[in-house]
Amino acid sequence: MHIALAEATFLTANDLSTQDLENILSSLLHHRLDYADLFFQRVYSESWMLEDHIIKSTNLSIEEGAGVRAVVQEKTGFAYSEDIYLGALRKAARAAKTIARRGGREKVAPTSSRKAAPHLYEPLNPLITLSEQEKVELLHRVDVAARAQDPRVTQVMANLSGMYEIILVCASDGTYAADVRPLVRLNVSVVVEDKGAREKGYFGGGQRSGYEFFLQNNLVTDYAKAAVDEALINLSAIDAPAGLKPVVLGAGWPAVLLHEAVGHGLEGDFIRKKTSAFADKFGQRVASSVCTIVDDGTLSLRRGSLNIDDEGTPTQKTVLIENGILTGCMLDKQNAHLMKQVSTGNGRRESYAHLPIPRMTNTYLLPGEYSAEEIIGSIQDGIYIENMAGGQVDITSGKFVFSTSKAYLIEHGKITAPIKDATLIGNGPEALMKVSMVGNQLQFDTGVGICGKDGQSVPVGVGQPMIKIDEMTVGGTHS
Amino acid sequence: MKELVQLERSIKKALLAAKKFGASSADVSSAIEDGFNVIVREGSIETLEYHRGRSLGITVYFGKRLASATTTDIHPEKIEAVVRSACERAKFTEEDPCAGLAEPELMASELPDLDLYHPWEMTPESAIQEAIACEQRAKRFDPRIVNSEGVSVTSGKQFSVYGNTHGFIGAVPSTLHSISCSLIAEQNGQMERDYSYAVARDSAGLMGGFDRIADQAAERTIQRLGSRKLSTQKVPVLFVSEVARGLWYHLLSAISGEQLYRHSTFLVDHLEKPIFPSFIQVHEDPFLPKRLGSAAFDNEGVATRKQHFIKDGILRHYLLNSYTARKLGMQTTANAGGAHNLFVSHQGLDLQELIKKMNKGLLVVELIGQGVKLVTGDYSRGAVGFWVDHGEIQFPVSEITIAGNLKDMFANMVAVGKDRDPYDAVQTGSVLIEEMMIAGV
Numbered sequence: 001m002h003i004a005l006a007e008a009t010f011l012t013a014n015d016l017s018t019q020d021l022e023n024i025l026s027s028l029l030h031h032r033l034d035y036a037d038l039f040f041q042r043v044y045s046e047s048w049m050l051e052d053h054i055i056k057s058t059n060l061s062i063e064e065g066a067g068v069r070a071v072v073q074e075k076t077g078f079a080y081s082e083d084i085y086l087g088a089l090r091k092a093a094r095a096a097k098t099i100a101r102r103g104g105r106e107k108v109a110p111t112s113s114r115k116a117a118p119h120l121y122e123p124l125n126p127l128i129t130l131s132e133q134e135k136v137e138l139l140h141r142v143d144v145a146a147r148a149q150d151p152r153v154t155q156v157m158a159n160l161s162g163m164y165e166i167i168l169v170c171a172s173d174g175t176y177a178a179d180v181r182p183l184v185r186l187n188v189s190v191v192v193e194d195k196g197a198r199e200k201g202y203f204g205g206g207q208r209s210g211y212e213f214f215l216q217n218n219l220v221t222d223y224a225k226a227a228v229d230e231a232l233i234n235l236s237a238i239d240a241p242a243g244l245k246p247v248v249l250g251a252g253w254p255a256v257l258l259h260e261a262v263g264h265g266l267e268g269d270f271i272r273k274k275t276s277a278f279a280d281k282f283g284q285r286v287a288s289s290v291c292t293i294v295d296d297g298t299l300s301l302r303r304g305s306l307n308i309d310d311e312g313t314p315t316q317k318t319v320l321i322e323n324g325i326l327t328g329c330m331l332d333k334q335n336a337h338l339m340k341q342v343s344t345g346n347g348r349r350e351s352y353a354h355l356p357i358p359r360m361t362n363t364y365l366l367p368g369e370y371s372a373e374e375i376i377g378s379i380q381d382g383i384y385i386e387n388m389a390g391g392q393v394d395i396t397s398g399k400f401v402f403s404t405s406k407a408y409l410i411e412h413g414k415i416t417a418p419i420k421d422a423t424l425i426g427n428g429p430e431a432l433m434k435v436s437m438v439g440n441q442l443q444f445d446t447g448v449g450i451c452g453k454d455g456q457s458v459p460v461g462v463g464q465p466m467i468k469i470d471e472m473t474v475g476g477t478h479s
Numbered sequence: 480m481k482e483l484v485q486l487e488r489s490i491k492k493a494l495l496a497a498k499k500f501g502a503s504s505a506d507v508s509s510a511i512e513d514g515f516n517v518i519v520r521e522g523s524i525e526t527l528e529y530h531r532g533r534s535l536g537i538t539v540y541f542g543k544r545l546a547s548a549t550t551t552d553i554h555p556e557k558i559e560a561v562v563r564s565a566c567e568r569a570k571f572t573e574e575d576p577c578a579g580l581a582e583p584e585l586m587a588s589e590l591p592d593l594d595l596y597h598p599w600e601m602t603p604e605s606a607i608q609e610a611i612a613c614e615q616r617a618k619r620f621d622p623r624i625v626n627s628e629g630v631s632v633t634s635g636k637q638f639s640v641y642g643n644t645h646g647f648i649g650a651v652p653s654t655l656h657s658i659s660c661s662l663i664a665e666q667n668g669q670m671e672r673d674y675s676y677a678v679a680r681d682s683a684g685l686m687g688g689f690d691r692i693a694d695q696a697a698e699r700t701i702q703r704l705g706s707r708k709l710s711t712q713k714v715p716v717l718f719v720s721e722v723a724r725g726l727w728y729h730l731l732s733a734i735s736g737e738q739l740y741r742h743s744t745f746l747v748d749h750l751e752k753p754i755f756p757s758f759i760q761v762h763e764d765p766f767l768p769k770r771l772g773s774a775a776f777d778n779e780g781v782a783t784r785k786q787h788f789i790k791d792g793i794l795r796h797y798l799l800n801s802y803t804a805r806k807l808g809m810q811t812t813a814n815a816g817g818a819h820n821l822f823v824s825h826q827g828l829d830l831q832e833l834i835k836k837m838n839k840g841l842l843v844v845e846l847i848g849q850g851v852k853l854v855t856g857d858y859s860r861g862a863v864g865f866w867v868d869h870g871e872i873q874f875p876v877s878e879i880t881i882a883g884n885l886k887d888m889f890a891n892m893v894a895v896g897k898d899r900d901p902y903d904a905v906q907t908g909s910v911l912i913e914e915m916m917i918a919g920v
Contacts, residue, residue: 051741054573060564061549074520079529082551095529098603132571155741191742191854198742200854240859242882242918243711273520275628275663277670353532392847392861396628396663396672397706399878401848401861423850423859423880425918475850475859475880475918479711 002117002307006168006178010040010066014084021170024093028070029172031100035071035333037171039310040084041352046127047161050139065352068092071334072100080353117307118314120300121208123180126162129210135160138186138214145224146190152235153228155191160184162211169312173333177312183207183303183459185447186214188223192231201231202405205446207301230387230406233418240407240422240476246382247424247472248375248410251443253388255464258293259363259451260391260400261428262286266320266328267358267453268335268346270395277398277429278326286326287432290368293321295330297345297361303447304362304461311347311356318344320363321432332358350456357454364463368438375437375468377413383474384408384415385424398428423475431469439465482511482638483650485553490642492555493537493562498644500566502539504580506643506779509535509553514635514655515603519610520627527603530635539565543574580779581801581811583645587782590775594768595653597681599634606632610658613689617662620697623704628661628672630689634682647780655771656682658689660696664704671703673845678902680769686901699844702865706875709866709919715840715893716881716915717833717867720900722843723910727761729885731818733853734794736803745856745886746794753792754889758826761789765819772904778816786812788821823907825897833896833909835870841917842867843881856885862917879919888912 011017021038028036042064049057066089067080077099079092130138142158165181185206192199203226207213214220249257262278270276278286287293297315299305306315311333318328331339332347335358348359376384384407391402403423408415444463451460490507497505511533518525535558536549546569550561601609610630618624634656642648659676675695677685718726738744746754765774765783774783779801788796799807800815834842845863852858859882865872896908 052575054575056572056575056578057545057547058568058572059547059549060561060568062561063549063551065551075524076526077528078526079531081531082533092529099524099527132568136571155743157741193742198747198854200743200852240882242880242916244920273628274626275670275672353530355526355528390849392849394672394847396670397877399847399861399863401850401880403848403850403859420855420857421850421852421859422882423848423861425848425861425878425880427878473708473878473880473918473920475861475882477859477882477884477916479713479916 002123002178002180005180006166009042009166010084010168016086020086024089025170025172028093028097031097033070033072033100034337035172037069037169037311039067039352040168041065041165043163043165044127045161045163047159048135048139050143050158053143055136055139063351066092067352068096069355070096070099074338075099076334076355078355117177117179118298120298120305120307121182124182124210125164126182126184126210127164129212135211138220141220142188142224145221146188146228149225149228150192150232152192152194152232153190154193157189159187167310169310171312175312177308179307182209184209184211184213186223188227190227190231192228192235194235197235199231199234201227201229201234203227203230204448207303207447208305209301233406237418237420239478240419241383241474242476242479243474244471245474246379247469247474248379248382248384249467250386251439251441251464251466253445253462254385255364255445255462256388256391256402258365258464259360259462260393260402261426261431262293262321263360263363264393265395265398265428266330268329268331268339269358271329272335272339276395281326281429284326285324286429287321287324288435289324290438291321291324291432291435292366293363294319294366295346295360295363299362302362302444302461303449303459304360306361309345309347310349311343313343313345313347315345315361330358330360332356348458350458354456359453359458360451360460362461362463364442364444365438365465365467367440367442367465370437370439372439372466375439375466376410376415378437378468379410380412382410383419384410393428399425400428401425419476425473425475431472434470435467436470437468439467441465480638480652483640483652486511486638486640487648487650489535489553489555489558490640490648493535493558494642494644496559496562497537497539497566500563501541502566503542504540504644505537506580507535507537508639508641510637510639512635512637514633516631516633517603517606517610518629518631519607519614520629522611522614524607525629537562537565539569540579541569543576543578544569544572545578546572577802577805580643580645581781585781585811586645586647587649587776587780590649591766593766593773593775595651595680595773597654598636599656599682601634601682609689613660613693616690617660617693617697620694621701623664623666623701624662624697625665626663628663630660633657641778641780643780649776649780654680656685658685658692660692662696662700664700666704671700671706673699673703675699676902680771684769703875706877708878709876709917711918713914713916715837716912717837717840717842718910719830719842719844720896720898720907720909722846723907724900724903724905725846726888726910727821727823727905727907729851731798733885734788734797736797736799736807738853739797740803740806744853749794750797752794754794755789755792756892757792759789759792759892759895760787760824762787762822763818763820764822767820770820772818772820774819777813781811781813781815783813783819819904821905823895825895825908828894828896830896830898830909833894833911834867834872836894837867837911838870839868841876841881842872858883858885858888879917881915881917883915
């Protein structure tokens with residue numbers, strides 16, 4: 001079904017046949033290449049923005065193009081075109097293959113190895129799952145809900161966005177695969193003011209489905225309340241402490257810690273090039289024995305999930321760290337080939353105009369045995385991070401940071417005063433050694449993650465139960 | 480240039496279509512890029528990418544309602560369908576009293592040639608050879624340089640055109656070339672990475688070129704080896720120019736119209752008030768030839784101008800486009816799309832002299848994380864740098880944070896150096912700040 005839609009979109013509409021694609025791949029492989037692929041993509045995306053009580057703007061974007069890649073060992077030639085007719089594809093292929101010397105040695109595998117793709121989400125166009133009027137009404141409901149929370153709310157911004165992506169991959173290793181990917185998101189941002197003091201709060205979520213996801217239960221109210229709560233809590237926040245403290249990270253989105261501390265350092269390109277602090281640590285202990293961390297692209301409806309990655313490989317669940325021992329990394333085809341392994345379905349690209357590289361999907365920590373009360377109650381003087389903004393890592397030195405957006409002091413086993421936003425810093429291969437307690441309730445983020453690498457952004461997910469880290473450097477202003 | 484002719488045709492087509500579907504006004508921007516990027520690593524080519532991309536974006540106005548659309552298909556026959564979609568969607572947005580194009584009398588009438596177009600004769604093949612030599616030179620610098628993230632060479636042409644229904648149309652051909660080298664050194668099992676780069680409109684502006692980049696990247700990377708943490712304490716902090724640039728970008732965000740009308744910045748109601756010491760001047764000059772930020776008109780076609788944002792430490796202008804100006808009851812400052820070449824005044828000291836002046840404190844060379852909250856000015860970020868004592872660098876430092884509040888950091892600037900880093904539209908030397916909190920062990 002995906003294949004049929006993708007062929008109609010990219011081939012029939014441009015007078016192309018699968019034979020044309022095979023011919024282009026053959027012409028590429030007349031040169032001394034290991035691998036070549038063609039990637040076709042069309043993306044429709046829209047956003048609707050509410051501010052000052054009105055629907056202020058809407059944007060519709062239509063992007064379409066094809067990328068041609070030629071690979072020989074660690075060398076890659078790449079070109080793309082926004083025109084998808086035969087001449088344009090041949091021209092891109094000629095540019096891509098300048099990477100290789102003439103030689104000729106391989107045949108293109110026939111494009112017959114069509115596997116049934118998994119079905120993690122419906123192949124629907126989310127942009128048409130609500131009428132324009134219903135989208136507008138949804139945003140107005142967010143506005144009303146947020147302002148109803150508290151009279152100190154002075155600004156409400158709400159953004160509804162949806163994306164409908166169709167891809168087709170045709171590769172010299174016989175891959176011929178397609179995917180149809182919906183993605184929706186709703187964000188709420190508020191400003192609160194009280195006696196001259198101002199704060200902002202934010203909440204958002206989404207998944208791979210139609211917009212009707214946002215109509216269920218009390219989701220609109222929940223999002224609005226969460227954004228207002230964050231802003232109000234921060235209005236009364238005191239200075240964050242500076243220095244080493246025990247830290248408790250809440251369940252869900254605070255798993256940004258895993259994404260930064262170990263996730264990026266376990267992407268296969270960094271491992272192969274030995275530029276990652278984890279490169280020589282396979283089989284060794286890199287986390288406490290209560291930590292088992294996986295990357296899993298096969299979770300139904302999740303933002304980071306994919307039926308197939310952007311090289312046509314089905315996604316999978318890859319164990320990265322098992323009971324504290326480093327066991328796996330995330331691979332695309334090229335790095336897997338060079339490392340004599342197989343792709344883990346982590347080859348992703350922002351678009352046809354970018355090269356695929358190893359990327360995370362949904363990265364999470366499996367649950368342990370402690371209740372939230374037991375974890376908080378174990379700390380005399382520390383901090384509890386309920387929500388975070390973003391993070392960053394230097395994969396070579398292993399140093400990583402993340403910033404809090406809703407955090408509190410823990411005093412004598414109790415959560416007490418809210419504290420101002422602060423950055424926390426640690427070292428990837430050491431930080432998870434200090435995880436001493438893991439909670440019993442695994443929670444995923446609400447569907448907001450955007451990960452940047454090499455100038456490319458892709459949607460990702462994270463998850464974890466509550467965890468306790470015995471010691472981290474907290475970058476507050478109060479000593 | 481045939482690209483500009485093609486773009487102008489597409490833009491006129493889009494504007495006509497907007498009128499045809501009932502729009503009262505519209506504006507369109509469209510661009511074509513043509514360039515390549517090579518990355519060389521461990522002595523051989525790793526990637527060779529050709530970038531030939533294009534895009535078109537239109538905003539249509541129906542009185543005070545608007546909608547926009549963007550597309551990668553700029554063939555005239557396809558544009559009409561995209562414009563029609565935008566016009567249909569505008570039925571569902573609501574009247575915004577401040578919406579609209581910039582006033583017609585503000586459109587740039589003279590479009591001086593700012594000399595931004597200088598194609599590089601470098602072919603991908605010769606770029607690969609130069610990059611390989613650059614990496615080799617860097618690795619010979621010191622045996623502790625054990626690995627490389629590669630040497631990257633990028634060269635591109637960009638053709639961009641903006642037009643609107645006031646009849647304004649402006650075309651800008653430009654080029655941008657860059658070289659970067661990122662290295663990894665190892666000592667006692669600890670790896671450190673650092674890099675150096677250059678970017679310019681004209682390849683002659685890549686001063687010293689590959690050799691200088693190789694030597695600087697190698698020197699910086701080696702200097703990071705053996706880094707230590709610091710104890711938690713309050714000390715003076717010196718941001719080297721490449722990092723100090725960020726402080727001025729925070730200023731630009733904090734005085735931008737979007738943040739102001741949303742009351743999302745700590746600088747609400749600070750116009751004509753002192754926010755820096757009186758020796759600080761910050762001015763914009765859009766008309767310098769070959770500069771990265773030069774432009775004769777902003778993203779709305781408004782004529783740009785020389786202006787002071789900060790004069791004698793006092794905030795003299797916000798950073799506004801026509802929309803945010805109307806929201807604030809002011810006039811646009813021709814900054815739709817941002818500032819065009821920003822210059823921060825200096826007191827004549829170079830980096831060494833600033834280190835001496837600081838005497839004891841932290842020299843910051845890299846910041847990580849996004850811990851800057853404009854609504855309150857709260858600032859907390861991961862830092863890498865050097866501990867300075869007795870006016871000299873003592874040892875490298877990492878895994879610490881620096882924290883403070885931008886309002887205090889601005890007010891307590893002690894000095895700005897003359898060591899301006901040329902590779903950015905914001906031109907600042909290193910910045911010494913009286914005191915910040917360092918969190919470590």
